[in-house]
Amino acid sequence: MDEKIDSSLTMQETEAPAVSPEPDKKSGVVETIQQLGQTAVPVPGESNVYCLTIIGQIEGHLVLPPQNKTTKYEHVIPQLVAAEQNPRIEGLMIILNTVGGDVEAGLAIAEMIASLSKPTVTVVIGGGHSIGVPIAVASDYSLIAESATMTIHPIRMTGMVIGVPQTFEYIEKMQERVVRFVTTHSHISEQMFKELMFKTGELNRDIGTAVGGNDAVKHGLIDAIGGIGEGLKKLNSLIELTRPAKQGMEGAITQ
Template sequence: MEEAEQPEQQQENPTKAALDAISQLGQMNVPAANESNIFCLTIVGQIEGHMVLPPQNKTTKYEHIIPTLVATEQNKNIDGILIILNTVGGDVEAGLAIAEMIASLTKPTVTVVVGGGHSIGVPIAVSSTYSIIAESATMTIHPIRLNGLVIGVPQTFEYMEKMQERVVRFVTTHSRITESQFKELMFRTGELNRDVGTPVGGIDAVKYGLMDEVGGIGQALAKLNRLIDDRKRTQDAEGIKQ
């Protein structure tokens, strides 16, 4: 009887593991052998950083994203990563940490902005090998802001200015938008009520050079598969030379 029950237990365990991953991380486990060679990473809601947000907030925790990216980079069964964004932004340093990690991956990556890729979501959106935005999606570009207690001393404003320059430098390095154009969008007034910044739609994001293409999941997967094929051909050519 014990031997007959073992296969059932083995079938239940992977299912339980998958459900636990969805419950805890909001995404499936890293693919194993004989599964998809593309890993889908979702970044939704507010990006949670060093402070825990209230339970009613839909959040993406950077302490979950970072080890997931490390695991996908090491997994030989994964050839490419599809990153789907619908985020309002969040913690600046956490967002930049995620963006830097995506940019440093050796495997092809494609980001797709659906709904919105606002605030610190902009650097994440442009950090991939190729970036796509839905026509109906928007990206809000605005200056760095602080929540809570702010000490009104020159050092605080110098820190904010340096942090802002980090964001500007990263975005302009990983996209085709110029620094002057990005700062013009960042400091433009009159576009938003009671705020400073600019909402950029899908078509305009491509026109400004912020994103590469207007499209959706179909275009993203097609592009990612082409990037994977190109990488394999390059690796094969290098292997022949060696």
């Protein structure tokens, strides 16, 4: 009896069909898309360019309602760190189509993009509104689709606001952070940017300006008109420029 049991167990162990890794891989990709909005995270692979998409509303410290399309900053920041650490990734392309969102979360993403040592190119498609403007200009080179727009307006607060002078000073200081970052990482002047920010009569129920693709380039906010093809071409050219310096450093280390 024991021998029969042992033999049946052996047959089950030896004849069990091998599980194909393809379903697991497929489910992993689907899960990544659902969680991060990405088809892949920065892991060693064939491509030397990592594409990061920032879409919908940028979610900060508060969780937005489930019907909102959001980009969570706690997902974006680890991806940027992983891309910086991965030696196979030589450049990053950031695809931007956002309505804006949390100011501090947006600035955190913009600062991280600006501090990357690898070449970066931003492409604004659809829109790069509000706090999406600093993210758009944070890269080494920025492009915008001709039909895309960028809304520039003052910082607004939601929720309970304490009506004291300190609240106004806090908003003003945060607004200055945005203005300083945008003017530092683009060719637009502070005077022009503030003029667009405080313009009246153009936006319904708000002050500010909706800047189209051509106007964004004319004002010096964005470098050029273009899309994915132009963005990849520019990114590859920037990567080629950094390769000789990288190879020289590696040669010096080995010697």
